[in-house]
Amino acid sequence: MAELLYRLGRGAAYRAKTVLAAWLAVMVLVGVAYAFGAGTMSSSITIPGTPTQEVSDRLAGELPAASGGTGRIVFSTSDDAALDDPQRQALAEVIAQASELDGVAEVVDPFATEAERAAQAQAIADGRTQIAEGREQIEAARAELEEGRAQLADARAEAEAGQEQLDAARAQAEAAGMAEAMKPELDAQQEALDQGLAQIDAQAAELEAGADELETQAAELETQAAQLEMGAPLLEMAAEIRLVSEDGTTAVATILFDDSLMDVPQETKDAVVELFETEQVEGVDVTFSSEITQGIPAIFGAAEAVGLVVAAIVLVVMLGTLIGAGLPIITALVGVGVAALGALSLSGTIEMISVTPVLGLMLGLAVGIDYALFIVNRHRRQLKAGFDVDESIGLANGTSGNAVVFAGATVIIALLALNVTGIPFLGLMGTVGAASVAVAVLVAVTLTPALLGLIGMRILSGKERANRGPEAQAQERAAQTALTPMKTSSAVVRLVVGVVGLLVVAVPALDLRLNLPDGSSEPRESSQYQAYTTISEKFGEGQNGTLVVVADLPGSPSEEELAQAQLSVAQELFEQDDVVAVAPIGASEDRTVTAFQVVPAEGPTSESTEELVHTLRDLSPEGVEGDLGVAGSASGNIDVSEKLANALPLYLAVVVGLSLIILIIVFRSIFVPVVATLGFILSYFAALGGVVAIYQWGWLSTLFGVESPGPVLSFLPTILVGVLFGLAMDYMLFLGSGMREAYAHGAPARLAVVQGFHAGRSVVTAAAIIMISVFGGFVFSHSAMIRPIGFALAFGVLVDAFVVRMLLIPALMHLAGDKAWWLPRWLDKLLPDVDVEGAKLERSHPHVELDEASAAPTR
Known part of the structure; x- marks a missing residue:
């Protein structure tokens, strides 16, 4: 790889205009792809299967x-x-x-809607009045009916008595032998009596028909009353x-x-x-x-520009020339331009949340500047030592460029490993981030050498050009020789203070709560924040996080059975703690599925709402098949956060295992990978502790613009693992490889630690400050999702670079001495020789001392 990069660097420098044209063509192509392929992105996060x-x-x-x-x-x-x-x-x-x-x-x-609600309330009140009046009328009609029945009974009794008298008169007439003479008169009386009875029967039948109709009306009235009394509690439960x-x-x-x-x-x-x-x-x-x-967050704003300005200042201080400081920034901007437009051009065909391209921008910008800086710094050192421009570009690209490729590969692998979580949007974020880093690496090893070739000796200041040559190299060697190992007592103090300090900072991470941001996390002047707070103040916090509860009904329920089931389920939902309102919102055509709107007592990110979601899912109301289902944005955010939390241990284990394997190959040691990985774990949890303290507990909230402290962004811990791991390995690589190189060249183990640290500290310090500045610029972004990510990465880099890599690792390496580089022989034979520091390349392309004339640039 080193030889290939050596040739690539020299070729890019020789054909600089061709390389520039090629990258310009790539930018035009991705710009066209963006124009035709960009689509809609969302801040809404979903995970299939929740x-x-x-x-x-x-x-x-x-x-x-x-x-x-x-x-x-x-x-x-x-x-x-x-x-x-x-x-x-x-x-x-x-x-x-x-x-x-x-x-x-x-x-x-x-x-x-409110008028309709008022009309429904009035209709219920009027209905109750009408039902009461109807019941009174029915009772009066029943009383009249009973009176009529009594009168008919009396009339029937009189008719029956008359019949008995008539029957007695017939008997007396027959006994007196006057039957025939009395027959006409008696028959007339009988006919009159029969007509009277018939009239009584007709009146009785009419009365009973009226009674039946009255009972029908009474039944209908009671049905209406029952329906009214089912609707009334539903209206009362939905009052809020x-x-x-x-x-x-x-x-x-x-x-x-x-x-x-x-x-x-x-x-x-x-x-x-x-x-x-x-x-x-x-x-x-x-x-x-x-x-x-809340659409697509601004890709680049004023706060991000400030971070870039700070990075430029650091580059000017370190490199001494404006042209040298501008080169890493230009190459980084080219890289992020290609990567960001490329990612956005896919948003029309791939579901992409709005933070995805911004994460790629953050990473691409930070590592793009750093990777170019590593190559430029090596090139400048070689020029000051008397190297020819073309020779130096090739060697810088083959040595530092080789380390850049390897460091970039660790970041890419860590980000791509996000796909093992099985969470699509997170895997896509990792893939886009990995692509951004890959583009940054390609730009660093092709465009950077091309620009260095065009710049020539102007990458050095006038004073540096005047003093370049063997004397400068001899001074650097003398400085290295004058170094002495740190004191053991100093190493112990560094170790204790560093570890204790990181553990203290990490303590808040024990209280980590995950969720997605809501309107309360947005800037106070934003429309969404004002809408959220207005709803909370005027309608209650729970109105910002309403839930949808779904129940399955058995069989083929009728309209009445559906209404009764809705009332029963609604009452059970309303009885739960932290529920302030319930309302049915519809049913399926076959009435087997019915849904309810449930308003919790507190907002969507509160602990009570989270507990309520689980409580509702465990309910099995009578007359409902199985448990209840719960949906809604608040419920969805809770599910996403829980699934991400469950995926984090697996991903952390994968990254830690990957860290050990990569570092064993690079450093050919067991001790160094173990302490480097443990250091990464410390810096990771310290970064999480800082995030919890500021964004969840509200410490220093005014300084960091935290409007409403609350749960931590649910996918932040997982993203932080991948990104921080890759960046931590970058710094470990540039510091540790220097220590190994010094040890391999015969320096005692403890002296090699100091020499390696001295050789790499300036570039790592500058790189870390640049990365902190770039990430820190996103801390004041307008997006509630971007701000905590920017802080976590900036703080994580600060802790890892300056505490773990520059304080703890040298102390541990000193205390371990020669044992730090122990490796079993059988494992040494199995491991490939990656030659990250490019020592073999330097041996195969030894530097030839040139006079001042021949050392001048040829172009």
Whole structure:
């Protein structure tokens, strides 16, 4: 590899304009690809197979209306007075216009909804009054019915008595032999009596028919009463699901998109925002939830530019010339330009969250500057020692460039290993980050030599050019010879202070809680923060993290059975701790699946909401098949965080194992890889401790712009493992290889530690400061996702470079002495010789002393 890079460096320097043209062509190609291939990205994170995603997929099939993405638009009066009728009417008109936008299924009018709720409440009140009156009328009718029955009974009794008298008269007439004479009169009486009985029977039948009708009316009334009494508790349980605040100053319109939130085009969101900002209603402020306004974070802003300026200052101080300081920045910008545009060009065909390309930008910019710096620094040292420009470029690319390739490979492998977590979005982040680092490496070993060839001797200051040659090399050797090993007592103190300090910093990591950011994490001046806080203040925190609960009903339930089941499930949900409101939101066509909206007591990132989600999933209400399903953005974020937390130990184990293998190959030692890996673990947990203290506990929150401390970004610990591991190995490589080289050249083990440290400390210090500056610039990004990542990486590099690599590792190496380089013979034979420091290349291309004329650049 070193020989190949040597030839590549000399060839790039010789054909510098061709190399520049090639990279320019690549930039044009990725720019065209971006123009045609860029698509929509989202801040919404989903993981297939989570309970929330499974419920969401079911809703898409069973209840499509409940499966689309949602967002909220908040209307508040500027003077904190209640919204008046003209304002309400004007807002209703704009809401109606928004419902007609492409990609929008519906915008729920809060005023119409509240009017409907009031009408339902009034209807229940009126219904109860009518039912009470109906019951009174039925009771009165029943009393009249009983009175009629009594009168008919009396009439029948009189008729029956008359019949008995008539029958007695017939008997007397027959006994007196006057039957024939009395027959006409008796028959007439009988006929009159029969007519009377018939009339009584007819009246009785009519009375009983009326009684049946009355009982039917009574049954219908009781059915209506039962339905009313089922609806009344549902309305009462949904009382806190308001769209207009109690004081009337604030209203919330819910927008329902046609597609899931991940698939909603940015153009649709922009159209919604533009409409409401254009059609402003006098005296009304409009803010939007993060689902609507949180699109692609700014790729580069003022804070990031400040970090780049700090990096430039460090380069000027170290390299002594503006042209030398500008070269690493230019090459880094070329690399991140290619990588960022390349990643964004895939966003139209690959589901990509908005933070993915930004992570690639952070890594590409930081390692791009560092990798170019390593090569430029080696080139400058060789020029000052009297090397010819072409010779020095080739050797610098074959030695430091070889180390750059190896260091970049460790970062790439660590990032690609994110795919072993089985989490698609995280694997994609790792892949994009790895691609950015790969581009940075390619730029470093091709474009950097080309630019060095064009610059020639101007990479040195005038004073350095005047003093270059064997004398400068002799001075450097003399400085190395004058070094002495550190004192053992000093090594022990360094070790104790460093380890104790890191453990103390890592303590907050024990309280680590994971979740995804909500609107409260955004900058105070942002629309999404204002919308979130307004909803919390006017409607309650839980309105920002409502849950969707789904229940399966057995068999083929009727409408009445569905209504009864909805009431039963809603009552059980409402009885749970930390539930403030419940409302049915729909059922499938066959009525076997019904869904509810549940409002928790606290916000989406609170511990109580997290516990509530698990509690609801464990419920098995009577009349429901299996456990309840829970979905919604709050539930989804909880599931994502838990799955990421479960994947972290596996990934950490993979990275630690990888660290040991790589370092054993590089340093041909057992001790060095073990302490280097343990140092990485210390710096990792110290970085996590810093993140928890600031972003979860709220320490120094004003300094770092933490508006609302809360759980740590769920995928930050996993990303931090991959990135920090790769960067830690970079510094270990550049410091440790110098120690090994000195030891291999015959220096005593403890002296080799000091010589290797002295040789690499300046470039590693500069590289670390540059990386801290670049990452630190993202700490003040406008994206709630980017800020903690930027801090974690900046703080992690600070701790790892200056405490672990420059304080602990030299102390441990000193205490170990010769044992630090022990390696079993059988393992030594198995390991490949990677020659990271390029010693073989230097032997195969020995430096030839040149006079001043021949040493001048040939171009």
